[in-house]
Amino acid sequence: EAGVAQSPRYKIIEKRQSVAFWCNPISGHATLYWYQQILGQGPKLLIQFQNNGVVDDSQLPKDRFSAERLKGVDSTLKIQPAKLEDSAVYLCASSFLGWRGDEQYFGPGTRLTVT
């Protein structure tokens, strides 16, 4: 079974530029999550999708961050304009809710450096 795919793996941009990240979840997984992990901290949720609908985006900085999930499968996360504090690893995870709960499976992440 293929895992969660993310691209690019690394990105370096200057502040005020825009950037986009892509995620392809595990086939059949209805729930998709984007997390931000700043160096030295645990991942923090940015947004959760159930199929193509948003379940939780309460911690997404909506003035600069946006996300969409096309046709309930792939997802993109965009930052425009980027700030220095957006330097972090952006992790995508997906899950399938079964009778024993659900396990989230994470992709390798995209490491963003804003200079």
Add this chain to the structure above:
Amino acid sequence: DAKTTQPPSMDCAEGRAANLPCNHSTISGNEYVYWYRQIHSQGPQYIIHGLKNNETNEMASLIITEDRKSSTLILPHATLRDTAVYYCIARQAGTALIFGKGTTLSVSS
């Protein structure tokens, strides 16, 4: 904020069992206990989860106390590759993971 408490760090000798404790005294009846680990520069990896019964899989065993206020993750024969940050998370199914600071496990030869 995370609803669990873990020691910041632990050491283990290679080949020995690693027992990682977690306190979740305010856990709700419909919350599972999940364990994840994160090896340096990788995404978090699911290990195991349980509701109230002890669980075992190919990676680890999870022991949950009868009152569900604490649990222990057991890696039966730790290897150098098990060096990682281990996160214990209490959550309802279908919700996001809330990561605390976790326990940094160092396995040495």
